Amino acid sequence: MQKNIRQSMAWLHSWTGLLLGWLLFAIFLMGSMSYYRHEITMWMQPELAQYDVAQETALKTAYQYLDVHAYDAKSWYIGVASEKSPVNNVYWQKADGGFERKTLNPVTGQELQLSATKGGDFFYEFHFQLFGVPYLVGRIIVCIAAFIMLIALVSGIITHKKIFTDFFTLRTFKSQRSWLDFHNVSSVLALPFFLTITFTGLAIFFYIYLPWGMQKLYPDDPFQYFKEIRAKATEQTVVPSTRQDLPINTLLATVHKAWGDTIFDSVSAQNPNTTHSQITFTQSKDETITQNRPTLTLNAQTGEVIANTRNDSAIATLSFGVYGLHMATFAQPLLRLAFFFSGIMGCFMIASGLLLWSLKRQLQNKQQRFHFGHYLVDRLNVASFVGLPIAMLSYLFANRLTDVQASTANYEIISFFTVWLSSFLLALVTPRQLLWKSQLSVFIFCSISLAFFNLMYLVQHGYIHNASSYWIFLRIDLMLMVFAGLALFILKNIHPIQMHAHNKLSKKIHSAKNTKNTEVNAS
Amino acid sequence: MIHLVAFLLILLGMFLLYAVSAKHMEKTKKSRFHVLAQSAFITRSIALLCFFAACGSLTYIYGNSIGIVSWFIFATPLVFLLICTVNDLKAKAK
Secondary structure: OOOOOHHHHHHHHHHHHHHHHHHHHHEEEEEEHHOOOHHHHHHOOOOHHHOOOOOOHHHHHHHHHHHHHOOOOOOEEOOOOOOOOOOOEEEEEEOOOOOEEEOOOOOOOOOOOOOOOOOHHHHHHHHHHOOOOOOOHHHHHHHHHHHHHHHHHHHHHHHHOOOOOOOOOOOOOOOHHHHHHHHHHHHOOOOHHHHHHHHHHHHHOOHHHHOOOHHHHHOOOOOOOHHHHHHHHOOOOOOOOOOOOOOOHHHHHHHHHOOOOOEEEEEEEEEOOOOOOEEEEEEEOOOOOOOOOOEEEEOOOOEEEEEOOOOOOOOHHHHHHHHHHHHHOOOHHHHHHHHHHHHHHHHHHHHHHHHHHHHHHHOOOOOOOOOHHHHHHHHHHHHHHHHHHHHHHHHHHHHOHHHHOOOOOOHHHHHHHHHHHHHHHHHHHHOHHHHHHHHHHHHHHHHOOOOOOOHHHHHHOOOOOOOHHHHHHHHHHHHHHHHHHHHHHHHHHHHHHHHHHHOOOHHHHHHHHHHHHHHHHHO | HHHHHHHHHHHHHHHHHHHOOOOOHHHHHHOOOHHHHHOHHHHHHHHHHHHHHHHHHHHHHOOHHHHHHHHHHHHHHHHHHHHHHEEEOOOOOO
């Protein structure tokens, strides 16, 4: 029988969703966490919280450090200490082309030997390049997943017959219908977010799957594209000769004259201490989608203001817009929270879709015969939707229990993957009726105990001096409590939902048997 | 304050659309909001005006482009909240 377009799209939606649903769930969850990666890093490096940020001092000490340690470098970059990250992060490109990176004390300018934790950056990097595979392979896999997501979204829109009619409909405790309603509600409500985030995610990595344009234009170094998209290309015919730049105080005076008191995001220098030396100050304030933060570029030899070096071409603006929309760097705290909520809605959408797939097959399977595919999908669902959050908690727990140094193994990451794998193995041997209950209970216990354990740890190590110093940690703990509450809600309601589905299934099997018996008797 | 006004306008607009939605129209006619059902067109137009006003408030805070994006982003949790409120989510004892 020939299928119509909607049936074909429903088939495509189901199977593409199933194929990479678990990976997409992980990508969405990690992406949602990435909105708070700096906050997570602060939580995981409590020693950072002790620094009081005075940006003027921080900038001067970092500049002086680079002047001494990277005098002949090709370029400098100073991530100026701020509330988000209260230490100076400096990078420079050495004369031989290699890169060096240091974290500096914002007051003294001395190098800091911090814990080698990856902090929130682990979630961020996992979000777009996974872990344990070469970064290019990871990015290709994520691109394929994003492409599948886009297909699933479009086919889902075509499949959904009543987007507007059912917009406000959410029926609970009605087995398959409830899952479908929840899947529809979570999908439709945040649909603009999902389409934007998926498309921009794909567009950011265009150079991986459509590299030919860049290769054609820049045959020697395709990544020259990224240099040109950031700043206008300047022809340098004369080789720069060494000459000491103006002191930072003089340059800062010019900046203050132009901007008044301001909060800096970063300071970068091109050809420092040469006749072609340029220094660019960037404000922290970002009020545009195109990441067009106010910048001021000075000639570091004369202190004169140089015309804007940012590439303002249409293609560059589009490129910045794509990045800005995906990363939401412009989002203020409240808007950031709403972005986070939309990301979590994405997780709910994927989870409800996969659970619906599983439930639908169970109801269609009229014989109570063991089906390995359904068994595996059920276990993978639990290992992804509950096991992954437990693994993330174990990552945070490991941070408090171990001290990760650059020379030692990263026990935080090891515990993350060990716990995630254990969750899957445990799911394989757990009876179906205990599957969700067991892992949800572990999640709730870990979430609540982590908050208390964290408080004990902070008090013991003297990291809490007042309410504001505790708030840096408490905000993450509170978020964990909210998720523990949500898990508790699911745990309390999972039994009636399962019972309803089980009753429906039993009725169906019973009626099928009765029909068969009647047919046999009649013949 | 402007945020609060924008959120209330989004919620109000969504509630108006809910009140005159095909599935809920009959219930609205029998409820104290029956006046909304008298002219679905006018109710929908008012809802649209509420959305424009909310969008205007947000663009006042964030500027044009972020204001429009933030409308969609803020609407998601607000509408979810509304859906959870207007639907009966409790398990029915049989």
